Amino acid sequence: xxxxxxxxxxxxxxxxxxxxxxxxxxxxxxxxxxxxxxxxxxxxxxxxxxxxxxxxxxxxxxxxxxxxxxxxxxxxxxxxxxxxxxxxxxxxxxxxxxxxxxxxxxxxxxxxxxxxxxxxxxxxxxxxxxxxxxxxxxxxxxxxxxxxxxxxxxxxxxxxxxxxxxxxxxxxxxxxxxxxxxxxxxxxxxxxxxxxxxxxxxxxxx
Numbered sequence: 001x002x003x004x005x006x007x008x009x010x011x012x013x014x015x016x017x018x019x020x021x022x023x024x025x026x027x028x029x030x031x032x033x034x035x036x037x038x039x040x041x042x043x044x045x046x047x048x049x050x051x052x053x054x055x056x057x058x059x060x061x062x063x064x065x066x067x068x069x070x071x072x073x074x075x076x077x078x079x080x081x082x083x084x085x086x087x088x089x090x091x092x093x094x095x096x097x098x099x100x101x102x103x104x105x106x107x108x109x110x111x112x113x114x115x116x117x118x119x120x121x122x123x124x125x126x127x128x129x130x131x132x133x134x135x136x137x138x139x140x141x142x143x144x145x146x147x148x149x150x151x152x153x154x155x156x157x158x159x160x161x162x163x164x165x166x167x168x169x170x171x172x173x174x175x176x177x178x179x180x181x182x183x184x185x186x187x188x189x190x191x192x193x194x195x196x197x198x199x200x201x202x203x204x205x206x
Contacts, residue, residue, distance in 0.1 A: 127181070
């Protein structure tokens with residue numbers, strides 16, 4: 001049986017999960033729970049498979065936490081759909097009467113994928129990137145907490161403090177960019193729908 005994981009799975013689940021796994025491995029080693037260096041003695045293929053599965057499962061399990069981050073993101077709009085629509089209409093005022101603008105962007109994306117999956121893949125990539133960035137925030141915050149603990153308990157407080165500061169800045173950047181990519185994904189959905197002549201006819205009347 002073939003197991004196929006796409007770019008969406010890699011970005012939205014595996015990458016954030018790997019960050020959780022890295023934080024867990026570090027704290028476990030520092031606390032003496034797990035001897036991480038001894039794990040490197042395992043067969044390379046077995047170790048890679050184990051890490052990949054663990055990262056994917058952690059990414060799946062932590063997905064609801066990432067959804068919470070999306071809702072409280074200070075850089076995100078209350079209604080990204082309306083914000084993206086306003087930007088689109090400023091660029092394409094003649095499209096105001098088009099029916100697709102009254103449809104949910106996810107429904108539009110499904111219609112676009114049915115017509116041209118290659119073009120719609122760009123929207124999926126933008127969505128996945130935004131999800132990856134927002135779901136990377138919780139493990140980065142955990143990394144900041146670990147760094148603060150190291151400031152007071154470790155032997156390199158300056159290095160730990162700088163590391164914590166760098167992780168905090170990266171977390172803020174991820175919050176900002178996650179909202180940006182989510183907005184871009186909706187905007188790109190509208191742009192592709194605009195040039196799809198038959199999409200309005202296939203959408204239900206409201």
